[in-house]
Amino acid sequence: MQRFYLDHQQTIDDLTQRLDDLSQDLAAKQAIDRQLQTDQARLAELTDRYGQAEAFNRDDADQVKNLLTETQTVRLQLEENARQLAAIDSELSTADEPSNAQGVSLKWLAAGIVIVVIALFALDGALKTIGGLIGVIAAAYGIFRPMLTSQRSSGTNEDYLRERQADLTHQASELSASLATFNDQVATLQQTYQLGELPPTEWLASQPELRQKAQLATAVKLATEKSNALAQKLTQGAQQWDFAVDQLGLSTDLSDRINQVKQFVTARHDESQRLRLATDAIQKADQQVAGLTQQLADNGRKIKDFLAARNLPDETSFEKAYATGQKNSAAAQSGAGNCGSTVSG
Numbered sequence: 001m002q003r004f005y006l007d008h009q010q011t012i013d014d015l016t017q018r019l020d021d022l023s024q025d026l027a028a029k030q031a032i033d034r035q036l037q038t039d040q041a042r043l044a045e046l047t048d049r050y051g052q053a054e055a056f057n058r059d060d061a062d063q064v065k066n067l068l069t070e071t072q073t074v075r076l077q078l079e080e081n082a083r084q085l086a087a088i089d090s091e092l093s094t095a096d097e098p099s100n101a102q103g104v105s106l107k108w109l110a111a112g113i114v115i116v117v118i119a120l121f122a123l124d125g126a127l128k129t130i131g132g133l134i135g136v137i138a139a140a141y142g143i144f145r146p147m148l149t150s151q152r153s154s155g156t157n158e159d160y161l162r163e164r165q166a167d168l169t170h171q172a173s174e175l176s177a178s179l180a181t182f183n184d185q186v187a188t189l190q191q192t193y194q195l196g197e198l199p200p201t202e203w204l205a206s207q208p209e210l211r212q213k214a215q216l217a218t219a220v221k222l223a224t225e226k227s228n229a230l231a232q233k234l235t236q237g238a239q240q241w242d243f244a245v246d247q248l249g250l251s252t253d254l255s256d257r258i259n260q261v262k263q264f265v266t267a268r269h270d271e272s273q274r275l276r277l278a279t280d281a282i283q284k285a286d287q288q289v290a291g292l293t294q295q296l297a298d299n300g301r302k303i304k305d306f307l308a309a310r311n312l313p314d315e316t317s318f319e320k321a322y323a324t325g326q327k328n329s330a331a332a333q334s335g336a337g338n339c340g341s342t343v344s345g
Contacts, residue, residue, distance in 0.1 A: 004247050015240055016265050022237045023258055029230040036223040039216050046213040052194040055210035056203075060189060064203055067189075071182045071200075074175050081172045082130040085137055088165045092158070115169075118176045134172040137165075 056064060115134050186200055198206065238254050241261060248264050303315065312318045 011243075012265060016261070018237065019258055019262060022234065022254075025230050025234055025237070026254060026258070029227055029234065032223050032227050032230070036220065036227060039220050039223065043213065043216040043220055046209055046216070050198065050206065050210060050213060051196050053196060053198060053206070053210055053213075054193045055207050055214055056189075056193060060193075061204070061207065063185075064189060064200075067182055067185055068200060068204070071179065071186075074179045074182065078130055078134075078172065078175050078179070081168050081175065082134055085134060085165065085168050085172070088161050088168070089137060092161055092165070115173050115176055118180055134169065134176075137169060 189195070190200070195203065234254055238257060241248075241257065248260060307314065307318055310318070310321075312321060
């Protein structure tokens with residue numbers, strides 16, 4: 001391991017300096033992916049609920065508010081109109097049948113047919129039935145009005161009812177036309193914003209979630225791009241260590257690989273430190289040995305010079321001469337002592 005490190009030390013040390021950046025990029029990608037997973041789940045939920053529906057812009061949102069209000073108002077007016085016409089028709093039905101006809105009123109007959117057509121193709125539910133009833137009443141009025149007007153009025157109340165019936169029928173025609181226009185505008189908005197089967201009455205309530213859906217779609221797109229960019233960067237960073245995969249037994253998991261490399265580099269640095277300390281100790285010991293060797297050599301030269309000055313061939317001769325000198329010195333001291341004793345006696 002240490003040999004491999006020393007052989008690739010420059011490359012390993014350079015790559016090691018980038019490990020912290022690699023770790024930060026990995027942590028950033030993991031955080032992005034966690035949020036991305038949450039956003040994708042919520043986006044899928046909203047997409048299942050609303051499909052490709054989009055939120056209104058401000059102007060169209062205001063238009064929808066007005067349309068819903070106006071449509072509701074017209075529907076209520078049509079219902080009230082139909083109720084009043086039904087009441088009038090009930091009162092008139094008690095009147096005597098006309099004795100003869102003087103022709104057909106084309107204006108009222110045409111108006112009745114138009115109302116029936118509008119009810120069939122522009123209205124739905126109860127309003128279709130109400131509109132059809134109004135159209136039939138108008139047409140019937142056009143057919144039977146000449147017969148009714150050919151006979152003398154049975155009283156001012158019946159005349160009033162006839163006039164009121166005509167006014168209500170005309171109002172119903174105008175209201176139906178307005179409702180058809182509103183329905184066309186609703187259909188256009190429905191197609192523009194891909195609202196599908198979502199009922200218009202739920203459009204405004206769905207706007208907060210539709211706006212959230214759009215925001216999530218943008219966030220998911222950006223996060224995916226950033227995650228992919230980091231993934232590519234991390235892959236490139238991991239591949240730079242491929243030369244050491246077999247020697248270090250590196251994992252394919254990037255997080256594990258980073259930890260393995262850090263542990264390897266730390267161990268190698270510790271080993272290098274121990275080697276440096278050992279080398280320093282050896283060098284210091286060598287220096288000490290060299291100093292002692294030099295000191296020993298100097299002492300040897302001094303001894304040789306000392307012996308040469310006394311004409312002694314070697315240290316053994318010096319030791320013998322020294323020993324002889326010590327004996328002579330001792331004998332001389334002993335002789336001097338004896339002479340002193342004799343004199344004093």
